[in-house]
Amino acid sequence: xxxxxxxxxxxxxxxxxxFSWLRGEKDPYLGNVEMKPQKEYEPDPELHLRHEKEHxxxxxxxxxxxxxxxxxxxxxxxQATSILFCLFLMALLLVTISHLPATGAAVKPxxxxxxxxxxxxxxxxxxxxxxxxxxxxxxxxxxxxGESHVLFVATITVLIMLRLDKNKKGEPNPLTKDMxxxxxxxxxxxxxxxxxxxxFLVPIIIIFGIYIILNGHLGPxxxxxxxxxxxxxxxxxLNAFGFGKTERFFTEKTYKWICFFSLSFYCLAKSYxxxxxxxxxxxxxxxxxxxxxxSSGLILPLNIAVGLVVACTMYAFYAMFRKGxx
Amino acid sequence: MTAFQIILxxxxxxxxxxxxxxxxxxxxxxxxxxxxxxxxxxxxxxxSPDLAITExxxxxxxxxxxxxxxxxxxxxxxxxEKEEEQKATQRNLPENGGKDE
Amino acid sequence: xxxxxxxxxxxxxxAILFCIGFTNLLLQTNLIKKIIGLNIMDSAIYLFLxxxxxxxxxxxxxxxxxxxxxxxxxxxxxxxxxLTGIVVSVSVSALMLSLTIRLYIRYxxxxxxxxxxxxxxxxx
Numbered sequence: 151x152x153x154x155x156x157x158x159x160x161x162x163x164x165x166x167x168x169f170s171w172l173r174g175e176k177d178p179y180l181g182n183v184e185m186k187p188q189k190e191y192e193p194d195p196e197l198h199l200r201h202e203k204e205h206x207x208x209x210x211x212x213x214x215x216x217x218x219x220x221x222x223x224x225x226x227x228x229q230a231t232s233i234l235f236c237l238f239l240m241a242l243l244l245v246t247i248s249h250l251p252a253t254g255a256a257v258k259p260x261x262x263x264x265x266x267x268x269x270x271x272x273x274x275x276x277x278x279x280x281x282x283x284x285x286x287x288x289x290x291x292x293x294x295x296g297e298s299h300v301l302f303v304a305t306i307t308v309l310i311m312l313r314l315d316k317n318k319k320g321e322p323n324p325l326t327k328d329m330x331x332x333x334x335x336x337x338x339x340x341x342x343x344x345x346x347x348x349x350f351l352v353p354i355i356i357i358f359g360i361y362i363i364l365n366g367h368l369g370p371x372x373x374x375x376x377x378x379x380x381x382x383x384x385x386x387x388l389n390a391f392g393f394g395k396t397e398r399f400f401t402e403k404t405y406k407w408i409c410f411f412s413l414s415f416y417c418l419a420k421s422y423x424x425x426x427x428x429x430x431x432x433x434x435x436x437x438x439x440x441x442x443x444x445s446s447g448l449i450l451p452l453n454i455a456v457g458l459v460v461a462c463t464m465y466a467f468y469a470m471f472r473k474g475x476x
Numbered sequence: 477m478t479a480f481q482i483i484l485x486x487x488x489x490x491x492x493x494x495x496x497x498x499x500x501x502x503x504x505x506x507x508x509x510x511x512x513x514x515x516x517x518x519x520x521x522x523x524s525p526d527l528a529i530t531e532x533x534x535x536x537x538x539x540x541x542x543x544x545x546x547x548x549x550x551x552x553x554x555x556x557e558k559e560e561e562q563k564a565t566q567r568n569l570p571e572n573g574g575k576d577e
Numbered sequence: 578x579x580x581x582x583x584x585x586x587x588x589x590x591x592a593i594l595f596c597i598g599f600t601n602l603l604l605q606t607n608l609i610k611k612i613i614g615l616n617i618m619d620s621a622i623y624l625f626l627x628x629x630x631x632x633x634x635x636x637x638x639x640x641x642x643x644x645x646x647x648x649x650x651x652x653x654x655x656x657x658x659x660l661t662g663i664v665v666s667v668s669v670s671a672l673m674l675s676l677t678i679r680l681y682i683r684y685x686x687x688x689x690x691x692x693x694x695x696x697x698x699x700x701x
Contacts, residue, residue, distance in 0.1 A: 209698045210698075213694050213697050213698050229604060232600065232603040232604055233600065233604070235603075236596045236599055236600045236603070237596075239596055239599065240592060240593060240596040243592035243595070243596070244582065244589055244592055244593075245578060245579070247581070247582065247585050247588045247589055247592055248578050248579035248580065248581050248582035248585065249579035249581065250579075250581060250585055250588065251581070252581050252584040252585060253584060253585050253586075253587050253588065253628055253631060253633075254631060254632055254633030254634075255632070255633075256632050256648075258629070260629050260630060260652060260654075260655070261630075261632065261652050264654065265647075265652045265653060265654050266647045268653055268654070269638065269645060269646075269647050269649075269650050269653065270645050270646070270647060271645070272640075272645070272653075273640050273643075273645050274645075279639060279640045280526070280638070280639050280640075281638035281639065281640065281650065281653045282524075282526050282638055282653050282656045282657050282660065283526075285653055285654070285657045286657040286660060286661065290657065293661065294661065297661045297664065297665060300665055300668060301664065301665075301668050304668030304669070304671060304672055305668075307672055307675075308671055308672060308675045311672075311675040311676060311678070311679055312675050312678065312679075362529065369525075369639060370525030370526045370528070370529055370637070370639065371526065371529055372526060372660075374530050374534075374660060374661075374663075374664045375526065375529040375530040375533055375534075378530065378533035378534045378537065378538060378664070378667075379529075379533045381538060382533060382537045382538060382541075385538070385541060440640070460664065463668070464538050464667075467538070467542060467668075467671045468538075468541060468542065468545065470675075471542060471545040471546065471549070471671075471674070471675070471678075472545055481587070482586065485586065485587065485590040488590060488594060489590065489593060489594065489597070492594050492597040492598065492617050493597060495601065495610065495613050495614070495617070496597070496600070496601050496604075496605060496610065496614070501607070501609050501610075504609070504610060504613060505609070505613070508613045508616065508617075511617070511620070512620075515620055515624070518624070519627065522587075522627045522628065522631045523631060523635070523636060523637045523651050524627055524630075524637060524651075524655075524656045524659070525637055525639075526656055526660055527623075527627065527656060527659055527660060527663070530660055530663050530664070531663060534663055534664060534667050535616075535620070535663065535667075538667060539616065539666075539667055539670055542667075542670065542671055542674055543609070543612075543613075543670075543674065546609070546674045546677060546678060547609070549678050549681070550677070550678065550681045550687065
């Protein structure tokens with residue numbers, strides 16, 4: 151047993167200092183080292199600006215595409231390779247084509263029994279004089295339904311891209327706020343020549359479009375071409391008379407309801423037709439006499455539905471490109 | 477009919493090549509428009525009147541109109557508007573001077 | 578080389594147009610010209626399909642005088658396929674043009690190289 155030292159003597163030993171430092175009671179540098187309170191950091195605005203400029207200059211130098219020799223070399227190589235690749239592809243395709251059966255020959259793998267069936271029994275099965283219309287709106291109607299939906303989805307996507315509306319709180323859309331708010335300011339105001347020509351042409355164009363749609367099962371034409379013609383007529387009308395006139399009859403709501411009713415009518419009508427056809431049930435849809443305007447079962451209403459969707463889509467594309475919304 | 481078809485196909489190739497070599501964007505869109513028109517004539521030669529109507533209304537009409545509106549939006553038609561746009565750009569972003577062909 | 582290259586001149590033109598469009602797509606830096614190149618490729622494929630369905634000496638597939646004989650009409654299937662394709666190609670080009678407008682608003686340029694350089698400068 152070691153003897154306990156008195157307190158004053160103990161305070162001088164190394165063990166006392168060590169343990170008090172360990173317990174955190176003593177700072178060995180306090181009083182021995184000169185210490186000053188630190189100054190608050192103040193960013194120098196000029197220095198900061200200079201740093202930013204230097205940073206930008208470094209970035210400019212690093213990404214200087216015009217004076218970068220390796221990149222220029224790569225660019226040349228890329229061009230040469232792509233031209234070579236395209237020439238190679240062209241040669242390959244031409245060699246393939248030279249082995250294909252001759253154009254205009256009647257005996258080809260393409261002209262198989264499917265096409266023969268469409269031509270031979272298309273008239274009595276669908277009632278459409280135009281075999282192409284009978285094919286795309288009767289035999290392959292769901293293909294056309296999918297295509298109408300493609301148009302609808304494309305409109306929605308373009309609307310997302312180019313929309314300029316304000317949200318519910320009245321703030322502009324953050325994605326498109328840099329855009330020119332409205333293209334209406336560039337419109338020619340009351341251009342007399344354009345208005346005169348348009349007032350003659352627009353009714354003719356729209357009537358021609360309606361004729362193409364209604365005659366789709368009797369002659370060349372159908373929903374797609376007629377709808378595109380009507381859309382072109384509407385675009386001409388919009389260009390001549392401005393958005394004020396067209397907004398009276400065509401707004402976002404009109405577009406929504408027309409597309410909804412057309413697509414759902416198409417879907418329901420064709421589902422009924424396919425259901426009865428597949429189960430050998432009696433369909434209530436009359437075929438009519440081929441060649442009459444009210445004939446060929448569902449093809450005429452389906453043509454009208456497709457034509458409405460296409461016309462609205464074409465007009466909506468143009469309106470969204472012009473002013474971001476419609 | 478064959479000679480007419482060959483002439484039309486030659487026109488198609490000329491249009492397609494000159495799209496890539498024209499400097500002005502408006503010119504290339506107009507050339508594309510004529511390409512579509514020649515194409516719609518060619519559909520009639522190939523006995524597909526449905527395609528001819530659709531191509532004339534859609535390819536030559538609406539696609540070209542959409543291209544024109546895009547050019548208007550990006551100020552590639554009117555040079556004065558484009559310069560104004562460039563000035564605005566240089567005020568906002570000093571390091572890039574909005575260059576396009 | 579096969580025997581039919583000069584007889585199949587329509588398909589040959591379609592192949593050449595396809596390659597011109599593809600070269601446009603690869604080499605042009607301007608976005609609008611790229612889109613036009615893509616549209617030319619579309620048209621080339623439609624031309625190829627229609628040429629395959631064409632049969633010399635026959636008429637368009639619209640029944641005239643009640644004749645429903647295979648010998649009278651051309652093949653209707655390529656026409657139907659191309660008809661849907663043309664309309665879809667419009668919506669594709671509208672979508673690409675709207676993307677172009679958005680890119681121009683963001684970067685004030687149509688040059689793809691310049692847009693890429695600016696993207697890298699921004700550190701993304």
